[in-house]
Every structure is written in structure tokens, then in C-alpha cells.
Amino acid sequence: ALRPRALSGIQPTAGSFHLGNYLGAIRQYVALQETHDAFYMVVDLHAITVPQDPAELRANTRLAAAQLLAAGLDPERCTLFIQSHVPEHAQLGWVMNCLTGFGEASRMTQFKDKSAKQGADRATVGLFTYPVLQVADILLYQADAVPVGEDQRQHIELTRDLAERFNTRFGETFTIPAPHIVKEVAKIYDLQDPTIKMSKSASTPKGLVNLLDEPRVTAKKIKSAVTDTDTVIRFDPVEKPGISNLLTIYSTLTGATVAELEKEYEGKMYGALKTDLADVMVEFVTPFRTRTQEYLDDPETLDSVLAKGAEKARAVAAETLAAAYDRVGF
Ligand code: ADP
């Protein structure tokens, strides 16, 4: 039987991905290659919904692709591409814009959050219709599953609504996707303030583990993570957010359960846990950095991987777009 199709996009953030991106998203992408016909893209069209520097965007997009490959995406087992290499995204995006109610788009909470950050008068129409482009991203590939975090649930609902609306008005065209919200997905917190999510924008430099940091810098950040004045190593996100965060990272990286770790560290000091986790992190990031650098040092190989990915993606996207255009009356 054919494998279910999965689609996910990741923003080309400035420089390195962080540990939260890896443990909360990229790791799932790698796993889904085995069970799904998976399409992954670096969403550079979405990246220009806020002001960008062209040279930086180009470099960050390539760097994001290099990191995804370094993390284990295998072009033989998935389709990895850059969104702007597949013009059908913008083309179907326009059709979807014309099917979306203004009020409906206005209810997207992420726009409210992001435009508030920008200053309301600075926010672009592109930022406003970002979720509608995301709808096109998903529907173009007739995706069955969309691996997303809880914060994206509303956008998946919009995708389902618009797919149903199009199908009803113009005839059966799009697969209705189901959110593939990975329940047990790890949420990683800032190492210095474990009550906030680790994030590129909100974390302090010492609280943020960049995957491309020098391994000794990463080890130091782990060892100076904020914990508590107690001494017991126990998973308790309310009373012990710092220790719990370290246990989550440790468990997700090694596959040991939190219960096993609690047992292993019974009667031991926080320092022992931090030292061991620092070693685990160094073991993970060292080859990750090397592999990323190898792709960056060999632009021909990276270009060729991305060109093949775009070609595979376009074969699917063009077919869907042709059907949609035909039904619309083009
Ligand atoms: P950031 O919040 O740093 O800007 P993004 O919003 O670009 O990161 O997120 C990219 C992906 O990484 C998303 O799938 C998001 O759910 C995941 N992610 C980001 N931060 C974390 C975190 N601290 N823990 C778990 N997953 C995260």
C-alpha cells in the first residue's frame, strides 16, 4: 500500500537551529521518513512576511537545508526542497486567498501575536495571509498528515475548512488533512529561565542551545543551567522546572525514560546529571556540526540535492495546481 503523505515546513531562522527546534520538530521529521511519504520544505516565502535582508535570507535558507540534512533527513527517503523553488505554492496561495473570508483570516491568533510584536501599522498583508499560504503548502501535496505543534492547530483547521469549501464548490480536488500533533513531543525550556520556552527570540544567549555552537560552549551552557536549591533529581515541572527540563533533554536525546533517569540519579548531585548531559550533548552536536559544515563546503552537492527535491515536489504540486486551476475556470 502507498504510504500516507506528510508535509511540513520550517522557517529559515538566522544561523543555527536550536535544541528546541531539533527535539520538538526536526527529530519527528527524521522519524516520519520511515513511515510516510514525507515532504519537507524550508519556507522562504513565509520568511519574507517580516522584513528580511536578501543576502541573509539566501544564506539562512541554505543553512537550514544543510542542518536538516545533517540532522538525518535523507533525500533518498524524503523530499526536501525550498518553498520558492516550487512556484505552485504562490499560485495556489492566491486561489486560496480568494476563497478565505476576511473575518475568517482575522481570527487567526498567530497573526494577532506576530503583528503585535511588529507594531500593528508595520505588519504586512503577507503576514496577514500567511496561514492561507500555509493552506496551499499543505493542499498542493494532498497531505494526509501534517506534523505540527499545538500552536499550529488553528491553521490546520483552516486548511480543512478551505479544502472542504473548495471541494464542495468546485468538485472533489483536495485531500482533507489531519493534524499529526505529536502528543509526546518534547517541549524544551530556556536553560536560564526554565519557565519560558527555549526560543530564538525570547531566550537569553546562555539559555539557548544553538546546535551549531562550539561543543564546549554547549557543555558550559548545560553545566550552568539554572536549577533549584533542593538536591533531589525528580521530574516535577512545577516545583523543579530546571531539573525537569534537563531530564526531558536527556531522555529525548538518549531514549532512556525519565523514570530510568530518576532511578539512575537517585542520591546523586545535580552536578553529576549536568556533567553527563553535557557529554551526551557534545556527542550529539559534534557530528551534527561537522555534517552541516560538509554541506556548506560543497555547494554543488547541496544545490543538486535541493534541485532534485524541487523537481520531485513540483511533479506533485503541478498536478494538483492544474486540477485546481481547471476547476476554478482558468
Ligand atoms: P522559535 O520559537 O525559536 O522561533 P519556530 O517557531 O521557528 O522556533 O519553531 C520551529 C519548530 O520548532 C516548530 O515546529 C516549533 O514547534 C518547534 N519548537 C520551537 N521551539 C521549541 C521548543 N522550545 N521546544 C519544542 N519545540 C520547539
Ligand code: NA
Ligand atoms: Na512557531
